Amino acid sequence: MNDIVLYCKSYRRDVLRAARLAESIRRFNHRNIPFYLSCPASDMQLFKSTVGNEGVIFLEDEEIIAANPALDQKAINDLPGVVSQQIVKSEFWRLGLCENYLCLDSDSYFIHNFDRDDFLTPDGVPYTVMNDSMELRLFGALHRHEKISRNIDADCRAVMQIFGRTGKQYEFGPLPVVWSKRVWSDLAEKFLQPRGMNFYDAMKLFPSEMRWYGEALLMFRSIELWPIETLFRCYHYEQQYLDARKAGENDELLSQIFIGVVVQSAWDKPMEYGYNKSAFSRLARIFKRRVLKRLT
Numbered sequence: 001m002n003d004i005v006l007y008c009k010s011y012r013r014d015v016l017r018a019a020r021l022a023e024s025i026r027r028f029n030h031r032n033i034p035f036y037l038s039c040p041a042s043d044m045q046l047f048k049s050t051v052g053n054e055g056v057i058f059l060e061d062e063e064i065i066a067a068n069p070a071l072d073q074k075a076i077n078d079l080p081g082v083v084s085q086q087i088v089k090s091e092f093w094r095l096g097l098c099e100n101y102l103c104l105d106s107d108s109y110f111i112h113n114f115d116r117d118d119f120l121t122p123d124g125v126p127y128t129v130m131n132d133s134m135e136l137r138l139f140g141a142l143h144r145h146e147k148i149s150r151n152i153d154a155d156c157r158a159v160m161q162i163f164g165r166t167g168k169q170y171e172f173g174p175l176p177v178v179w180s181k182r183v184w185s186d187l188a189e190k191f192l193q194p195r196g197m198n199f200y201d202a203m204k205l206f207p208s209e210m211r212w213y214g215e216a217l218l219m220f221r222s223i224e225l226w227p228i229e230t231l232f233r234c235y236h237y238e239q240q241y242l243d244a245r246k247a248g249e250n251d252e253l254l255s256q257i258f259i260g261v262v263v264q265s266a267w268d269k270p271m272e273y274g275y276n277k278s279a280f281s282r283l284a285r286i287f288k289r290r291v292l293k294r295l296t
Contacts, residue, residue: 002099003098003099005036006025006033006102008037009085011039014106014273015039015043015050015051017106021109028111028112029110030115032055034097037051037057064088065091067095068199072200079204082207086203086208087200090199090213099124099181100124102178107263108175110259110260111259113259118231120178128178129227129231130227133171137149155208156170159215170214174210174236176232180223186220187216191220199212231258232261233249233262234264235263237264
């Protein structure tokens with residue numbers, strides 16, 4: 001069994017982003033850490049033809065879900081995609097392919113050589129991304145987006161309350177993060193099952209897989225805690241990206257500090273499969289006219 005693998009769960013709209021990620025892994029994965037990429041069975045042919053087979057091990061989302069008999073595939077399919085994909089990512093450990101995995105999203109890509117030591121201690125313990133979101137909070141304060149800090153606080157308190165933890169609030173992301181199967185196993189067997197729950201129920205209760213993982217780690221100490229800052233430079237918002245680029249940030253500069261970059265798909269529309277720039281521009285103009293009309 002591998003001590004560490006790379007894993008990304010994707011879907012049709014993100015296939016071009018997944019292809020970019022895969023290409024960056026081929027370029028910077030000098031130690032050939034196995035890379036698993038999953039997508040719905042209905043998207044598999046598109047992914048294989050677009051991403052290519054070199055250095056990629058493809059899995060169907062359905063086979064990951066099937067590894068846990070307690071889960072209902074139809075019920076998961078009925079959830080919003082932003083929630084259902086979290087369940088797939090959080091159940092990957094059940095396949096028995098690894099002790100730990102770097103969980104990636106399609107909107108990330110590597111910019112620097114990486115190795116096992118970036119993700120694990122010499123003793124094989126995964127580093128835990130764990131912080132208090134100061135950079136993101138500062139961005140919100142600078143741009144008068146007070147809801148950013150309010151939302152972070154509310155989300156932290158909600159999951160802490162589920163676990164009965166008090167004290168300092170922590171973020172356990174953003175992705176990519178290193179996850180241990182031991183933490184997921186303890187969450188399932190020591191917390192969810194005694195309450196008659198599985199991870200589907202957990203996501204219905206509060207949809208944040210990173211918080212469930214992090215709070216379970218703090219409760220059960222399934223692994224030794226080695227906290228680190230984010231592994232990748234993450235641009236959560238377009239304005240954050242534009243500000244950083246204006247200040248001189250680029251991949252060459254960032255590669256001196258980070259091993260990768262995340263450009264969140266929520267606003268990076270040109271990287272979407274099937275994206276129609278002219279149609280999007282027309283919709284943007286119509287929306288702008290309507291807003292201006294309301295203001296005049």
